[in-house]
Amino acid sequence: MAKKGRVFSGARPTGRQHLGNYLGAIKNYVALQDEYECVYCIVDLHALTTVETTKDLRQNTYDMALDWLAAGIRPEESIMFVQSHVPQVTELHMYLSMVTPLGKLTDLPTFKEKVRQQESNVNYGLVGYPVLMSADIVLYKTDLVPVGVDQAPHIEFAREAVRSFNHRYGTNVLKEPKMKNTEIPKVLGIDGVQKMGKSLNNHIEIASTPDETRQRVLQMVTDPARMKRTDPGNPDVCNVYTMHKIFSSPDEVEMVNVECRRAGIGCVDCKKLLAANMNKNLEPFRAKREEMAKSPDTVWDVLHDGAKRARTIAEATMEEVREAIQLPK
Ligand code: SF4
Numbered sequence: 562m563a564k565k566g567r568v569f570s571g572a573r574p575t576g577r578q579h580l581g582n583y584l585g586a587i588k589n590y591v592a593l594q595d596e597y598e599c600v601y602c603i604v605d606l607h608a609l610t611t612v613e614t615t616k617d618l619r620q621n622t623y624d625m626a627l628d629w630l631a632a633g634i635r636p637e638e639s640i641m642f643v644q645s646h647v648p649q650v651t652e653l654h655m656y657l658s659m660v661t662p663l664g665k666l667t668d669l670p671t672f673k674e675k676v677r678q679q680e681s682n683v684n685y686g687l688v689g690y691p692v693l694m695s696a697d698i699v700l701y702k703t704d705l706v707p708v709g710v711d712q713a714p715h716i717e718f719a720r721e722a723v724r725s726f727n728h729r730y731g732t733n734v735l736k737e738p739k740m741k742n743t744e745i746p747k748v749l750g751i752d753g754v755q756k757m758g759k760s761l762n763n764h765i766e767i768a769s770t771p772d773e774t775r776q777r778v779l780q781m782v783t784d785p786a787r788m789k790r791t792d793p794g795n796p797d798v799c800n801v802y803t804m805h806k807i808f809s810s811p812d813e814v815e816m817v818n819v820e821c822r823r824a825g826i827g828c829v830d831c832k833k834l835l836a837a838n839m840n841k842n843l844e845p846f847r848a849k850r851e852e853m854a855k856s857p858d859t860v861w862d863v864l865h866d867g868a869k870r871a872r873t874i875a876e877a878t879m880e881e882v883r884e885a886i887q888l889p890k
Pocket of ligand 1: 783784787794795796799800801802817821822826827828829831832
């Protein structure tokens with residue numbers, strides 16, 4: 562089937578993936594492959610703007626790639642690679658930085674937030690982060706970037722960078738990407754309050770063993786008003802119920818909805834049911850991951866092959882870009 566266009570998405574190398582990554586991004590990555598030519602990038606250079614140490618960078622890149630592949634990214638169709646393996650992106654970043662007003666970068670709410678988070682390390686790369694992100698997208702002549710509404714300003718930033726570049730050099734070599742508005746579910750952590758994330762240690766890794774998963778699910782915070790087993794609960798305020806809606810059958814979801822409200826089911830049993838369904842759902846992924854993990858070189862081969870294909874597209878774009886700027890040959 563002819564593909565509808567090229568999609569690009571990037572994610573920082575955060576290592577073994579958790580349910581928030583899986584439900585919020587990876588499942589969508591996998592589904593998009595059916596209709597689009599997909600370019601998926603592990604953005605290690607972006608990670609350098611904030612990480613304190615790079616000692617885990619390679620392992621995190623490998624672990625993340627392994628999870629993506631085991632979850633269903635098809636490397637024979639999609640291009641999956643590491644950002645720093647395509648040096649053309651840093652070159653384009655440089656040219657785009659020349660058409661980006663500094664004030665526009667320092668005014669961005671995301672930049673201000675980062676400054677608050679790492680006051681002592683406000684580096685040049687951090688300021689220019691959206692320019693590098695624009696280069697990531699534009700380098701591959703991307704048609705669509707799948708993002709939630711809260712990410713829309715980033716895509717608009719890239720579109721403006723393209724317009725500025727094309728206007729400055731009287732060209733149309735760079736293509737304005739469009740936003741593919743995507744429903745990105747906000748997955749709460751086991752604390753039931755904050756978004757699931759490793760730094761908060763409120764996450765459940767998708768590659769955990771069934772027993773580890775069960776232990777984490779048993780730690781999940783439930784309806785805080787339900788103090789005793791005999792108290793009726795309210796599933797609408799309980800993250801366990803939210804997860805049931807993702808992992809359990811419609812009949813089980815309805816049973817929890819009814820029985821929780823009349824104290825017909827206890828939270829421990831409710832969680833055990835969820836953990837069992839979660840484990841069942843993740844079983845094919847875990848089996849594939851275990852198999853692939855036996856030959857780590859295969860994962861690196863996929864990334865290197867992806868980078869090779871990405872460099873071909875990137876170099877073609879850069880030849881046009883250098884020509885448009887009229888850089889000396
Ligand atoms: S029974 Fe289930 S849905 Fe109800 S409060 Fe307990 S864990 Fe949450």
